[in-house]
Amino acid sequence: MKRTALCMACAITMAFTACNNVDEKTEATHDEATEATADTAVAFENENSPDSAADGTIVDIDASGDADWNNLDADLPTVDWPEFKDTDVDVRSNDKYSVYALGENVLFDTDKATIRKSAEANLQKISASIAQRSKDAPIRVYGYTDAKGSAGYNEGLAKQRAEAVKNWLVKNGNIDASRISVHPVGEAKPVRSNATAAGRQQNRRVEIAVRNS
Incomplete structure (x- = not known):
């Protein structure tokens, strides 16, 4: 009985820790993506729109990660x-x-x-x-x-x-x-x-x- 209770306690602790890690990772990713600018958009390109940063800003980056095209309209x-x-x-x-x-x-x-x-x-x-x-x-x-x-x-x-x-x-x-x-x-x-x-x-x-x- 004691062994069963101990196993259950360990399982609950591990699940709680995993949830915290997921929440922390999600929050960190959200914060970084929200703060992404044209300069950092290489790492946060919108999956459905490869010329968009996470905040919707249009960023011209080619398949090689070349952001030099950003100056195209300048x-x-x-x-x-x-x-x-x-x-x-x-x-x-x-x-x-x-x-x-x-x-x-x-x-x-x-x-x-x-x-x-x-x-x-x-x-x-x-x-x-x-x-x-x-x-x-x-x-x-x-x-x-x-x-x-x-x-x-x-x-x-x-x-x-x-x-x-x-x-x-x-x-x-x-x-x-x-x-x-x-x-x-x-x-x-x-x-x-x-x-x-x-x-x-x-x-x-x-x-x-x-x-x-």
Whole structure:
């Protein structure tokens, strides 16, 4: 009888200690993830959204943990490259990156992710420019939306559109698929106010970013 009581006491003690350890670990993880910033997001990337820190901040980290892409939006000046004269492509560039931007109204019908036939000439010019200026450098395709609809829907649409552009570049632009990664941002990074129709239209876009070689 005494042995049975002793065994039961030991089992209760061990269970209580294990629960405390789990609680402490969960609390510590929660605190660290809540405090994660763009600088520490490598360790706390959202499982369902690899470009998001635990607090929802968009962080551009590639598969190798390279956070250097975080500077992609920082003061990239518009450039006037001759190959894009009289096109719908906006180009920004500095010594590290080049970004080719196309509006939704150029690439897609409303709420669709099938590339318009009329957009292919622009994509072909982008492919030729990348081949000329960036050779074998890594490429990222970012999909953006306005803020109408749910965040989940917008991210899904952004992903489909970015993947459509990637697939076009691989199939028709002679760019190896291993160079291109897809990054659905959705509504998170507007360039204009979502309060106006004109602003929302500018927010609906795809940007092809290339690390300069």
